[in-house]
Structure formats: structure tokens, C-alpha cells
Amino acid sequence: MMGPILLGIAILVVVFGVFLFRAIPAMQTYSLYRGTRLVKCPETHQTVAVGVAAGKAAATVLWGNPTLGLEQCSRWPERQNCGQECLQQIETDPDNCLVWNIVSRWYEGQSCALCHRRFGRLKHLDHPPALMDADRKTTEWKDFRPEELTGVFATHQPVCWDCHVTETFRRAHPELVVYRDRGAHTRV
Ligand SMILES: [Zn+2]
Structure with a gap:
């Protein structure tokens, strides 16, 4: 009877430990990618204002590398299905384009x-x-x-x-x- 309970507690402790271990990188990721940025649209070569989905990026850090995606762009909704290639500019230098x-x-x-x-x-x-x-x-x-x-x-x-x-x-x-x-x- 005690065996499954102890195993359950051990799994919970490990999961909680992993979460704590990744929580700081997740918060750093959120802080790094929040805010509006100016990038050059690869399609039009014009300056556009974009926002990275910082909360989503932070959540992905809990189990791996951050996955970046846009949550807003001044060309949306017309171009909402673009390839988001501008994300490369943000990944290269997130501070400079804020x-x-x-x-x-x-x-x-x-x-x-x-x-x-x-x-x-x-x-x-x-x-x-x-x-x-x-x-x-x-x-x-x-x-x-x-x-x-x-x-x-x-x-x-x-x-x-x-x-x-x-x-x-x-x-x-x-x-x-x-x-x-x-x-x-x-x-x-
Ligand atoms: Zn003055």
C-alpha cells in the first residue's frame, strides 16, 4: 500500500523540482521577449511593429528551448498567415529592436x-x-x-x-x- 503512495510522492517531487529548475529561465525568457519591437518586414522591407508571444515562449522553456511566435504585427490581420521570418531579427538581437x-x-x-x-x-x-x-x-x-x-x-x-x-x-x-x-x- 505504501509503495504506490511513496512512488507518487517521489514523482511529484521530481516534477516540482524540474519545474523550479526551469522557472528562472522561463521568467528570463518572458522578460527578454515582452514588449513591442520594430523589425524590417522581409516581404515589404518596411518597418513594422511586432509583439512576440512572450508568455508562450516562457512556457516552452519549461521543457526545452524557447519557441518564438508573434502575437501581433502592424500588418495584421491582412497578413496574419505570413511566415513570420522577421522572428530571426528578434532572436539575433532582442534588445536592439525593442x-x-x-x-x-x-x-x-x-x-x-x-x-x-x-x-x-x-x-x-x-x-x-x-x-x-x-x-x-x-x-x-x-x-x-x-x-x-x-x-x-x-x-x-x-x-x-x-x-x-x-x-x-x-x-x-x-x-x-x-x-x-x-x-x-x-x-x-
Ligand atoms: Zn523642456
């Missing part, structure tokens, strides 16, 4: 076009900086579609959150804005 890293690299070292404060590395808890077009209209970078960002970087200037808020207020309530004489500084 939208967050691309945006952070673009801002870092530049200065706000309005107050000239220098940008550091983006932080997730900070207010997101913005981009300013030729008409001085500012937009948070997160409000652009990810696949548009590369083009937007070529035509817009970086603006900090504080100046974005001031500019947004100035555009919405021009009657409340007082322009001081000294320089181009605007006080609201």
Missing part, C-alpha cells in the same frame, strides 16, 4: 528643443517625453504608432514633459497665456 530601447537611445544625450534640458535614459516611472513638429505642436511619443516612430524622429524635435504640458496648455488656451518681454520665454 521600441522602448530605440526611443530611449534617440532621446538620450539630446536636449529639449524648448528649455534645452538634456535627456538621460528613459525611465518607466517618469512622465514620457514628447515630440514637436514644425508647427510647434507637441505629442507624447507613446501617442504615435510604433511603426511610425522612425519617420517621426526625422521630422520632429525632442521636447520634455514639462514643456509638452506648457505647450499643450498654450495651444488650448492662448487667451490665458502671458508673454513676457525677455526672450522667447512663455509664462502661463
Whole structure:
């Protein structure tokens, strides 16, 4: 009677041990592949925004190497049955194509076009900086579609959150804005 029970407990311990042993690589895989990425579509050679099914990839690590698949693409649903060859670009360098890293690299070292404060590395808890077009209209970078960002970087200037808020207020309530004489500084 004790034999089958002990065998059952032993199997449970082994299964649980294997699960624990693979849990850390699974979490690392999830962390590595989550988030939106920009890749070059092998079909059109245009920049597209894709998301890897990070949860699925992490689950496959529990019993082997991670299996990557897309869970979203800016060309879907029209091209939902594509071969997902762009995954090779992500496997080769997952960090380099992450939208967050691309945006952070673009801002870092530049200065706000309005107050000239220098940008550091983006932080997730900070207010997101913005981009300013030729008409001085500012937009948070997160409000652009990810696949548009590369083009937007070529035509817009970086603006900090504080100046974005001031500019947004100035555009919405021009009657409340007082322009001081000294320089181009605007006080609201
Ligand atoms: Zn500023």
C-alpha cells in the first residue's frame, strides 16, 4: 500500500523540482521577449511593429528551448498567415529592436528643443517625453504608432514633459497665456 503512495510522492517531487529548475529561465525568457519591437518586414522591407508571444515562449522553456511566435504585427490581420521570418531579427538581437530601447537611445544625450534640458535614459516611472513638429505642436511619443516612430524622429524635435504640458496648455488656451518681454520665454 505504501509503495504506490511513496512512488507518487517521489514523482511529484521530481516534477516540482524540474519545474523550479526551469522557472528562472522561463521568467528570463518572458522578460527578454515582452514588449513591442520594430523589425524590417522581409516581404515589404518596411518597418513594422511586432509583439512576440512572450508568455508562450516562457512556457516552452519549461521543457526545452524557447519557441518564438508573434502575437501581433502592424500588418495584421491582412497578413496574419505570413511566415513570420522577421522572428530571426528578434532572436539575433532582442534588445536592439525593442521600441522602448530605440526611443530611449534617440532621446538620450539630446536636449529639449524648448528649455534645452538634456535627456538621460528613459525611465518607466517618469512622465514620457514628447515630440514637436514644425508647427510647434507637441505629442507624447507613446501617442504615435510604433511603426511610425522612425519617420517621426526625422521630422520632429525632442521636447520634455514639462514643456509638452506648457505647450499643450498654450495651444488650448492662448487667451490665458502671458508673454513676457525677455526672450522667447512663455509664462502661463
Ligand atoms: Zn523642456
